[in-house]
Amino acid sequence: MTMLFTLAEVHVVAIKCVQPSLKREGFSEVPDVTWEDIGGLDNFVDIISLAADLSFYVVFQKLKETFPRGFLLFGPPGCGKTLIAKAVANEAGASFVYHKLDALRSEEYGWVVHRVIKQLDGAEQRQGVYVISAANRPDLLDNALLRPRRFEKRYYVPLPSPDERGLILKAHARKMPVDASVDLLATAKSEACEHFSGADLDVLMRLANDIAYKEMKALKGIGADATQWTICAGHFEKG
Template sequence: MNTLGASEENIRELFSKAYRTAPSIVFIDEIDAIASKRENLQREMEKRIVTQLMSCMDQSSRLMQPAENSESSDDRPGYVLVIGATNRPDAVDPAIRRPGRFDREIVVGIPDESAREEILSVLTRNLKLDGSFDLQKIARSTPGFVGADLAALANKAGNLAMKRIIDERKHDLMSDHTEDWWREPWLPEEIDKLAIKMSDFEEAVKMVQPSSRREGFSSIPNVKWEDVGGLDVLRQEFERYIVRRIKYPEDYVGFGVNLETGFLLYGPPGCGKTLIAKAVANEAGANFIHIKGPELLNKYVGESELAVRTLFSRARTCSPCVLFFDEVDALTTKRGKEGGWVIERLLNQLLIELDGADQRQGVFVIGATNRPEVMDRAVLRPGRFGKLLYVPLPSADERVLILKALARKKPIDASVDLSAIARMEACENLSGADLSALINEAAMAALEEKLTSTGITFDAFTIKTSHFEAALRKVSPSVSDMQKKFYQRLSESFKAA
């Protein structure tokens, strides 16, 4: 209130009323609004409000002490319980967080899988569910969901069930030539069939975004393993260490496997390192945060480190989560170089988060780089980016698989032999990115031929072998022989280390 002293008077009146009606509970929601740290407050009025609240709480603790020599129950004070709630505990003045004021601090954290299952069982208690209903499966597919998110999920599933039921009824009645189908009364047997199915909840999970995932998270990529040509060895590694671990956590816990493995994908540019990380996140169905290396850098002292802490805090909140550091060499260059203070502080913070006091708890880290030789060796030990995986230029067989994966969404003519094209000498040393450019050039050549053809026909145009031959004359390898040898030597040195 604007009147001088009115806000303090309101607080005094609140506690006075609580004492008059004792035993009573005073619940102050969003207490950080009236009890923020006084050094951060600009106006004197706000500081006086904090002081008044502390004074009233001290008075309540004195009143709650039994009087000396008080025998009768009438002389005993009426108890007033004060409960505060906030989602910003660090913003509350420390003087109010001491014993005698707020004696107990209870952290209501984000529910884990078993807690989510219990919350869902409460939310669905009064809902009519159809057939076999697997609450554990829903709980596992909702990492990072809090109670309010799960309530929204149940509501959304109910809405989807209603829409499905009405659509089915409309279809049935319209097939009986009943135009005013919506006027038809519901029969008792129809009402008995109304229920929410498991499929409604599974559809709702895809549509409801949890509140903790509304900032900083990337959408789960739609890249599948089929879109990644070859690289089966890498796929098996990720299946063992990340995908199965997320899908069958109880088996890994049973065998005591608790190493939070970090992967570093390195190799020539354009070989599919980013694509692999996206496919892993898709296959595991985990939350996904895509960090482009340099975006964490900030010129102000402490801001880069704060960004790293915030990043891992978000990931832990919504575990299981895949953190993908693209161009990770930008953040992990060797320490001790002149003028590299910002990178050094950020790197130290990153090392602490990767393998420090705070366990990663279901946060899987994948890094990708073309320049592993410039990275600090402390980052490359087990527990951090400990598993070094070389992503080489594709072999002839892998080029066939990549071309077929890329051609899946293109109108390729039936006469085109992609296997023969991939094995041509002109395709030697072409990376995955080069092969993507090749197929796009062939598509462009086919499109230009269609646009410049004089006879207007409505037949479907396709990409023919001649278009691929024209494209091969334009596309050249982006990785030279010298670079290829350099990366091969580098991979051998990392294996020997």
């Protein structure tokens, strides 16, 4: 079985290749996050292409030596780095595990660097393990991790543009009772959403949904025949 690991945020962990007892070791099934769940993918064309290539190697149960051992995602917090890693795993049909340690500096966590490098460099130990790292501050990572054939590929994940914010809101709205009259693109381009990350937009959608739900419950409490709720433009403004 092919494994896929992610190193989350500004944190790095020692990688282990574990075949049995996946549940005990923290593995999940193939993530259900798809590219459609992310939205605003114009900046990630290269990553999507790499994920497609990875799925090809997964079919053959082997990551060839010519294939990268992993790559680094970096950018501001909340921009969807972990979601991207899960979408890559979904595309490849690979199981996924999330690990997190304190910020890595070589003089403090040299043993972690050593174990990560050992796994990155040891093809016989990797046995189908593919590594995705995600960092808010890549400048804090040990330079040894960024050398060729380790995390040589690096992708910047920026804050979404106004148009991309709209696409991200639309992605979140697919599973929410948003009224057809709501212009999500206009909402995303509003001054209130300026500089919002994907995580911020997710919070906005959930807050609007909570407000709509509470309004429905209040109406039901005074005897109104209310069993459903709909998210309207005003709920986004209140959120």
